[in-house]
Amino acid sequence: MELAYGHPKSLKPIQTKYCPGCGHGVIHRIIAEVIDEMDLQAKAIITNPVGCSIWADLYFDFDSVQPAHGRTPAASTGIKRMLPDHLVICYQGDGDLAAIGTAEIIHAANRGEKFTTIFVNNAIYGMTGGQMAPTTLVGQYATTAPEGRDPIGAGMGYPIKVCELLATLEGTRYLARGAVNNAVNIRKTKNYIRRAFEAQMRGEGFTMVEILSQCPTNWQMNPAESVEWLEKNMITFYPLGEIKNTLSASASAQAR
Amino acid sequence: MAEEIRLMKGNEAIGEAAVRAGCRAYFGYPITPQNELTAYMARQMLAKGRTFIQAESEVAAVNMVYGASSTGVRAMTSSSSPGISLKQEGISYLCGADLPAVIVNVARSGPGLGGISPSQGDYFQSTRGGGHGDYYTIVLAPKGVQEAADLTYEAFSISEQWRVPVLILADGLIGQMMEGVVLPEPIDPATLPRKEWAVGHSAEMHRPYIHVTSLNLVPDALEAANRLRFERYGKIKKELVRYEEIDVDDADIVFVAYGTAARVCHGALEMARAAGMKVGLFRPITLWPFPSARLAGLAERGKRFLCIELSMGQMVEDVRLAVNGKMPVDFYGRCGGNVPSQEEVFAEVKRLMGR
Amino acid sequence: MTEKTFMAGFGGQGIISLGQLWVYSAIKEGLKVTFFPFYGAEKRGGIARASVIVSSDEIKSPIVTSADSVVVMNQDSVEIAEKVCRKGGTILVNSSLIKADPARPDAKIVHVPCNDIALKLGDVRIANMVMMGALCKVTGAVKLDKLESILPSFFSSNKRSLISLNIAAVEEGKKAVSG
Ligand SMILES: Cc1ncc(C[n+]2csc(CCOP(=O)(O)OP(=O)(O)O)c2C)c(N)n1
Ligand code: SF4
Ligand SMILES: [Mg+2]
Numbered sequence: 203m204e205l206a207y208g209h210p211k212s213l214k215p216i217q218t219k220y221c222p223g224c225g226h227g228v229i230h231r232i233i234a235e236v237i238d239e240m241d242l243q244a245k246a247i248i249t250n251p252v253g254c255s256i257w258a259d260l261y262f263d264f265d266s267v268q269p270a271h272g273r274t275p276a277a278s279t280g281i282k283r284m285l286p287d288h289l290v291i292c293y294q295g296d297g298d299l300a301a302i303g304t305a306e307i308i309h310a311a312n313r314g315e316k317f318t319t320i321f322v323n324n325a326i327y328g329m330t331g332g333q334m335a336p337t338t339l340v341g342q343y344a345t346t347a348p349e350g351r352d353p354i355g356a357g358m359g360y361p362i363k364v365c366e367l368l369a370t371l372e373g374t375r376y377l378a379r380g381a382v383n384n385a386v387n388i389r390k391t392k393n394y395i396r397r398a399f400e401a402q403m404r405g406e407g408f409t410m411v412e413i414l415s416q417c418p419t420n421w422q423m424n425p426a427e428s429v430e431w432l433e434k435n436m437i438t439f440y441p442l443g444e445i446k447n448t449l450s451a452s453a454s455a456q457a458r
Numbered sequence: 459m460a461e462e463i464r465l466m467k468g469n470e471a472i473g474e475a476a477v478r479a480g481c482r483a484y485f486g487y488p489i490t491p492q493n494e495l496t497a498y499m500a501r502q503m504l505a506k507g508r509t510f511i512q513a514e515s516e517v518a519a520v521n522m523v524y525g526a527s528s529t530g531v532r533a534m535t536s537s538s539s540p541g542i543s544l545k546q547e548g549i550s551y552l553c554g555a556d557l558p559a560v561i562v563n564v565a566r567s568g569p570g571l572g573g574i575s576p577s578q579g580d581y582f583q584s585t586r587g588g589g590h591g592d593y594y595t596i597v598l599a600p601k602g603v604q605e606a607a608d609l610t611y612e613a614f615s616i617s618e619q620w621r622v623p624v625l626i627l628a629d630g631l632i633g634q635m636m637e638g639v640v641l642p643e644p645i646d647p648a649t650l651p652r653k654e655w656a657v658g659h660s661a662e663m664h665r666p667y668i669h670v671t672s673l674n675l676v677p678d679a680l681e682a683a684n685r686l687r688f689e690r691y692g693k694i695k696k697e698l699v700r701y702e703e704i705d706v707d708d709a710d711i712v713f714v715a716y717g718t719a720a721r722v723c724h725g726a727l728e729m730a731r732a733a734g735m736k737v738g739l740f741r742p743i744t745l746w747p748f749p750s751a752r753l754a755g756l757a758e759r760g761k762r763f764l765c766i767e768l769s770m771g772q773m774v775e776d777v778r779l780a781v782n783g784k785m786p787v788d789f790y791g792r793c794g795g796n797v798p799s800q801e802e803v804f805a806e807v808k809r810l811m812g813r
Numbered sequence: 814m815t816e817k818t819f820m821a822g823f824g825g826q827g828i829i830s831l832g833q834l835w836v837y838s839a840i841k842e843g844l845k846v847t848f849f850p851f852y853g854a855e856k857r858g859g860i861a862r863a864s865v866i867v868s869s870d871e872i873k874s875p876i877v878t879s880a881d882s883v884v885v886m887n888q889d890s891v892e893i894a895e896k897v898c899r900k901g902g903t904i905l906v907n908s909s910l911i912k913a914d915p916a917r918p919d920a921k922i923v924h925v926p927c928n929d930i931a932l933k934l935g936d937v938r939i940a941n942m943v944m945m946g947a948l949c950k951v952t953g954a955v956k957l958d959k960l961e962s963i964l965p966s967f968f969s970s971n972k973r974s975l976i977s978l979n980i981a982a983v984e985e986g987k988k989a990v991s992g
Contacts, residue, residue: 297488302514336514357511465836602847602875630852637872
């Protein structure tokens, strides 16, 4: 009999330390499922970033490297260039990718580095306790935006749409945005991840899946409220879907 | 009326002291265990119409300080160890351009990402310049919340007086702990005099144009500039050295410790005195300039030393340089975020004294 | 006079506000204080601990490693309480949640049914205030006579109504340990 549903092999069977309702755990799971489906556990290497997901190496059951804050794409570049036949996953939070590591992501993308970035956008700094992120929405509260993000008055700037920004770079081949607030979006996000991983293994250019994710703790909500908040506020600002897909024709044919 | 004593976290007291010192611009980036300081500045600076920016990185934050300081205002940044490493580039440029600045390090344990618990592992980095080139920064090490506030307040004027960045070297314990604090008088930044070395307002200042730079491609000219700066360092060493001594006069053995470690040693000192052992405490407050001459003098008088640090042994090298082999200098340290207990330190003294 | 107290419980039991109110009251009574909440790795595990010192003299080491008094709010913290209490010190246990006494025959064990008393008063969240009353009575280190005047600055305006409840909890805590 075929196993219809089980715990992915690439994920250790332990409970995570993430807060209840946190998106990181779900994202870990779908990454692990895709790796299992593609039979890549022995070839996968993840760079787990500085951020709440620094714990990822406790949960993923394959190799990992932990770089300095924001330098994740640079470290992934080094790994992928040395091990081009491996699946290199550059896992990043919004602070890691869009603040301190902006230079690294832009130049890795522009060089068309052949790893896949999983960009977890929870619109806040989770690990350090709720400071404003580059992706924090206008008006959203953060400990460093005590009256809410005020782009002009307080000079805090606007939320950055990372997929759209990177889409202008010719080195990028596949940029998609998903979410993990409900089952439908989780399933779609998993498909984006699969497409990106397949493209990486074919040696196409830079691929990234941005994932809108809940941080109930620092949004100061319960998990149920947080999925709703994400739906109402984040998805309306950060549209879901494939923002850019210039993968080879054979890949598009393959895609379900 | 008695001065109001407020109960404050070290991080917040540092923030409030900076605001009261007339800090006109603060630039930071989140990092534990100094997050309360950045959040405090967000609230206070924005409410007062001053400049607060959560920068995209520590590199950006310190370079924002470079820009703000070159206009002559009081500017500050803060972080914790990994972020302070990133600021070293900017600190080197600040020193090269002779710009004042206040940089706060609420240190945590390393190397690398390390942990978020208290540490004194950044002593070398702090007292040896830290970045590239020939320079020093003034380093002040508070032992508690009150002193953290006082030294931060004073750091701005010290930095302006000498045109050398001042580093406040605290640690996670001082940043996170609450104590009573009496705050200094607020200074309105608008009342501070314009600086003759600052850019902007050239017409009103009736002065030639100013070029803030650290670049100097002519070896003789660069050497001359560096020598001039080192003359200033010489004066700083004469005039700024600060330390505290407790029960040193009759002591056979003297703890040398700064910041949090000094508090622990003070506790151990009391235990030792109660047991009839003659133990003293020497606490450097300025880590650069280091109170070498005073330590040398104590060595001449036959004191032996026990250095206690929250590290594998960094300041102990300066103590050994000062003592220059005249008396034994022992070391006991804990690291990784561990803070020794006063009982542990007392046990070490007993061991050394053969008790 | 120096009273070194170690406080332990789990997140949400109000260990931090207990410690802060204790030292803030002490400041108002003219004492020197330090309050150091353990942060970092422990915090994530939902454990709340604090080193709390009040003294008429300058406070030396802010870390309590040999406590005159220990406040233990939950079963999981009993072990650390046993370790940190000095010989002849006092351990105040929240007997509503802790059934077996700490294994320290040399220490004085004081039982305070904090949760039960708080529930009787109508709100389990003031269990920490009950404990503070007990700590006050047992150690005498802080009188808490200025508590009423400082509570307003601790509560946001919409919670001011809770002040009298908190005061009542402190009083009940004192009574619970008066012989
Ligand atoms: C150089 C440096 N600066 C700051 C930090 C502190 N820090 C740790 S995690 C983090 C931000 C994490 O936010 P994000 O990337 O959005 O990840 P999340 O926790 O939200 O998943 C920061 C600023 C650090 N570790 N290193
Ligand atoms: S703080 Fe936010 S991002 Fe971090 S584990 Fe908790 S919910 Fe997840
Ligand atoms: Mg984030």
